[in-house]
Amino acid sequence: MDSLPIIDLSIKQNPATISRLRQALLKYGAFRLWAPELKQAVAGGLLRDARNFFQLPSVIKQRTQGYSGFGTELIRGTTPIPKEGINFFRTNDQREGRIPPPAEFFRSVTALHDVGTPVRLPQTANARANTIFCDVLESEIDLTGTPLLDYESVGIQYYNSQRMIVEGGDYSPPHMDGGTLAILIREDDDGDGLEVADLESTEELSSDGVGREASFLRVPAAPNEVVVLAGTRLQRLLGRTKVRACVHRVVGPGQKHSAEDRVSVGIFRACAPHPA
Ligand SMILES: O=C(O)CCC(=O)C(=O)O
Numbered sequence: 001m002d003s004l005p006i007i008d009l010s011i012k013q014n015p016a017t018i019s020r021l022r023q024a025l026l027k028y029g030a031f032r033l034w035a036p037e038l039k040q041a042v043a044g045g046l047l048r049d050a051r052n053f054f055q056l057p058s059v060i061k062q063r064t065q066g067y068s069g070f071g072t073e074l075i076r077g078t079t080p081i082p083k084e085g086i087n088f089f090r091t092n093d094q095r096e097g098r099i100p101p102p103a104e105f106f107r108s109v110t111a112l113h114d115v116g117t118p119v120r121l122p123q124t125a126n127a128r129a130n131t132i133f134c135d136v137l138e139s140e141i142d143l144t145g146t147p148l149l150d151y152e153s154v155g156i157q158y159y160n161s162q163r164m165i166v167e168g169g170d171y172s173p174p175h176m177d178g179g180t181l182a183i184l185i186r187e188d189d190d191g192d193g194l195e196v197a198d199l200e201s202t203e204e205l206s207s208d209g210v211g212r213e214a215s216f217l218r219v220p221a222a223p224n225e226v227v228v229l230a231g232t233r234l235q236r237l238l239g240r241t242k243v244r245a246c247v248h249r250v251v252g253p254g255q256k257h258s259a260e261d262r263v264s265v266g267i268f269r270a271c272a273p274h275p276a
């Protein structure tokens with residue numbers, strides 16, 4: 001398997017696709033999803049609003065709900081990630097004196113949230129998506145659509161490429177995400193640095209061990225598609241024999257990324273219990 005399989009949830013999957021998806025969930029904990037509507041929701045305004053936000057003076061960003069400053073997010077509690085970020089629809093930033101994000105930014109993130117990804121709305125138009133997951137994973141558990149599993153936040157990552165070219169290092173060290181599924185939306189770029197570990201290439205289980213030992217597969221950011229990554233919670237729910245939590249990293253910027261910055265948008269599912 002030299003690239004992740006791509007799934008179009010609007011059509012009925014054939015057995016070969018289901019089998020490839022199963023394999024990919026064990027080998028990489030990841031697959032690609034055909035999702036032009038999500039890409040459009042990000043390209044149409046959200047990226048611009050995000051870039052505008054991250055250009056704001058630091059004092060304003062620091063006061064904004066959900067914001068985390070450059071290098072303040074830690075992997076495994078120790079390794080700082082050289083990025084800034086802002087999270088929406090999380091309830092854990094109730095610190096005094098917070099201000100809401102700029103209104104237009106909030107609107108475009110809400111619009112993305114409302115686009116209604118097939119992965120997110122299993123019970124209505126997207127019943128089929130849920131069926132696919134249950135088929136593929138042979139799960140008795142309804143993986144989506146339950147209050148506990150359906151909590152969702154949107155995180156926007158901002159990487160200052162210029163700064164990193166000077167200081168060196170990768171955009172993001174190898175890690176796993178904590179929820180059930182993360183949908184990652186990136187700007188089209190063949191040389192985007194996202195890579196997923198081949199989990200069958202190592203016996204290591206921790207993300208730093210896997211990061212040291214495994215071979216990694218590049219995941220270019222291609223038009224009209226997004227990447228879906230399994231998180232540790234999905235692995236716990238279903239067991240390692242069905243799905244592995246994806247270990248991923250973002251290499252670069254190196255020579256390829258002469259662009260000023262890199263922005264990625266993640267829809268993180270089931271990061272916390274549904275706010276009551
Ligand atoms: O920026 C990316 O492409 C990956 C971001 C990521 O892995 C995360 O925020 O958990």
Ligand SMILES: [Fe+2]
Nearest residue numbers: 175176177248
């Ligand atoms: Fe991640």
